Amino acid sequence: MSSTLKKMAFTALLGLGTALATTVPGYALDKVSYGTNWLAQAEHGGFYQAVADGTYAKYGLDVTIVQGGPNAANSALLIAGKIDFYMGGSQSEISAVEQGIPLVDVAAIFQKDPQVLIAHPDVGVEKFDDLAKLKSLFLSKDGYLTYFEWMKANYKGFKDEQYKPYNFNPGPFITDKQSAQQGYLTSEPYEIQKQTGWGPKVFLLADNGYSPYSTTITTTQAMIDKKSDVVQRFVNASIEGWYNYLYGDNTKANELIKKDNPEMTDGQIQYSIAKMKEYGIVESGDALDKGIGCITDAHYKKFFDEMVAIKVFKPDTDYTKAFTTKYVCKSVGMTLKK
Numbered sequence: 001m002s003s004t005l006k007k008m009a010f011t012a013l014l015g016l017g018t019a020l021a022t023t024v025p026g027y028a029l030d031k032v033s034y035g036t037n038w039l040a041q042a043e044h045g046g047f048y049q050a051v052a053d054g055t056y057a058k059y060g061l062d063v064t065i066v067q068g069g070p071n072a073a074n075s076a077l078l079i080a081g082k083i084d085f086y087m088g089g090s091q092s093e094i095s096a097v098e099q100g101i102p103l104v105d106v107a108a109i110f111q112k113d114p115q116v117l118i119a120h121p122d123v124g125v126e127k128f129d130d131l132a133k134l135k136s137l138f139l140s141k142d143g144y145l146t147y148f149e150w151m152k153a154n155y156k157g158f159k160d161e162q163y164k165p166y167n168f169n170p171g172p173f174i175t176d177k178q179s180a181q182q183g184y185l186t187s188e189p190y191e192i193q194k195q196t197g198w199g200p201k202v203f204l205l206a207d208n209g210y211s212p213y214s215t216t217i218t219t220t221q222a223m224i225d226k227k228s229d230v231v232q233r234f235v236n237a238s239i240e241g242w243y244n245y246l247y248g249d250n251t252k253a254n255e256l257i258k259k260d261n262p263e264m265t266d267g268q269i270q271y272s273i274a275k276m277k278e279y280g281i282v283e284s285g286d287a288l289d290k291g292i293g294c295i296t297d298a299h300y301k302k303f304f305d306e307m308v309a310i311k312v313f314k315p316d317t318d319y320t321k322a323f324t325t326k327y328v329c330k331s332v333g334m335t336l337k338k
Contacts, residue, residue, distance in 0.1 A: 029057060029060055030060055030061055030227075030230050030233075031062045032062065032084050032085070033063070033066055033083040033084050034047060034063060034084065034217075035065075035072075035074030035075075035078060035083045035086045036066065036087045037074065037086075037087040037215075038068045038069060039068065039069045039261040040258075040264060041186075041257060041261065041268075041269070042186065042257065042268070042270075042272035042276070043114070043186055044065070044087070045245040045246075045250060045253055045254070045257065046109065046238060046239075046241040046243075046244075046245045047241060048241075048256045048257050049242070049252075049253035050063070050238055050240065050241025051241075052253045052256050055240050056241075058237070059234075059236060060233060061233055061237060063237075065260070067260050074086055074087075075092070078218065079101060079103070079220075084223060084230075084234075085218065085219050086103075086218045087216065088218035089212055090212040090213045090216070090303050094317065097318060097319065097321045097322050098314065098317050102220055102222070104218065104221055104324055105213065105217070105322060106216075106217050106218070106219055106235055106323075106324055106326070107217040107238065107239070107295065108214070108217075108293060109215040109217065109239075109242060109292065110213065110214035110215040110282060111213065111282065111286070111299075112207070112284055112285075113210065113212050113213070113214040114184045114204070114279075115143075115147065115184065115204075115205045115210070116184065116185045116189070117131055117137070117180045117181070117202075117203045117205070118173070118180055118181050118182075118183050118188060118189060118200045118203075119179075119180040119200060119203070120177045120179075120200065121200060123178065125180070125201050126201075127203075128208040129157065131158070132155060132156065132157030132158045132159075134162065134180050135179060136164045136178065136180075137163055137164065137180050137181070137182075138166040138173055138181035138182065139164070139165075139166050139181075140182060141165070143166070143182050144163050146307075146312060149312070150210055153309060153310050154209060164179070170192050173192075174195065174196055185202065185204055185275050185276075185281070186271070186272035186276060186281075189275075190271045204279055207279070209306075210306070211299065211302050211306065212303045213295065213303070217234070231327060235328060235332075236332050236333070239292045239333045240332065240333040242293075242333070243292060243337055244336055245273075246276070246277065246282065246337075247336065247337050248336065254266070254269050286329065290328075291329065291333060292332075293328045293329075293332075295323050295325050295328050300320075300322070
């Protein structure tokens with residue numbers, strides 16, 4: 001099949017599901033690379049699922065997942081054109097707009113950012129604003145400059161004196177009952193409970209008003225302009241991968257995750273999947289009736305306005321350049337939910 005005919009065939013198939021895709025005769029797969037933002041984990045599961053169960057291949061794609069990590073520079077590789085897609089987030093893409101870098105979110109797999117604050121279970125911290133009573137908050141520098149500023153602007157009692165640098169070691173928090181620390185819903189609470197035997201109080205920032213998209217599929221404007229059909233196929237296949245990972249047999253995907261990241265355990269994977277479901281990280285808001293990956297202007301504008309209010313972004317920034325709704329909110333894959 002010629003490249004022109006192949007493009008026409010797949011364009012006709014977009015949004016119709018993988019069942020039709022399997023009827024297309026033999027062809028050369030389009031090679032695509034997706035860079036993640038950290039070491040392989042359940043939070044990347046849908047992408048590994050689409051590799052493991054052949055969903056990407058059914059959409060005419062040969063996908064390589066480029067693992068992130070402490071020494072990886074996958075966001076820079078996207079900007080340099082060395083990879084095709086990257087696992088980004090609203091804040092990064094709006095920042096890119098302000099720097100004149102043409103990066104665009106084409107799908108938002110996580111409707112809620114998994115960022116949490118974690119407190120001890122027996123110190124009277126029962127709701128989010130009770131965190132303001134604590135002596136210390138262990139936060140990264142980025143957290144201090146973004147969501148902590150948002151917390152001070154939207155809740156009474158938070159103050160700069162509470163800030164302590166977080167070195168990604170839970171030890172200082174564990175030994176200080178009058179403290180809280182940042183973390184990811186799907187990882188740090190599990191590790192803390194494993195180390196201490198007690199379950200911490202967990203407060204998801206997204207459930208208290210902080211609203212960035214996370215775990216996006218981000219690409220360049222050049223990719224959109226030159227290979228829009230590849231973008232659509234990658235988005236559709238990834239969405240189906242996520243439905244299959246959350247609701248189907250994810251055994252092979254988890255094997256690939258553990259192969260890429262040998263330190264990952266089955267216990268951690270199952271905990272992460274359970275928390276993603278419990279808190280609606282992937283499926284909430286617009287994704288409930290329009291499908292996983294949905295992006296809306298209203299959601300993006302809400303986060304942009306929040307960040308303008310605390311002077312993270314300039315009010316005249318054209319935030320609409322950071323995303324497109326062209327490829328999502330089409331109910332792709334929803335019939336796979338079981």
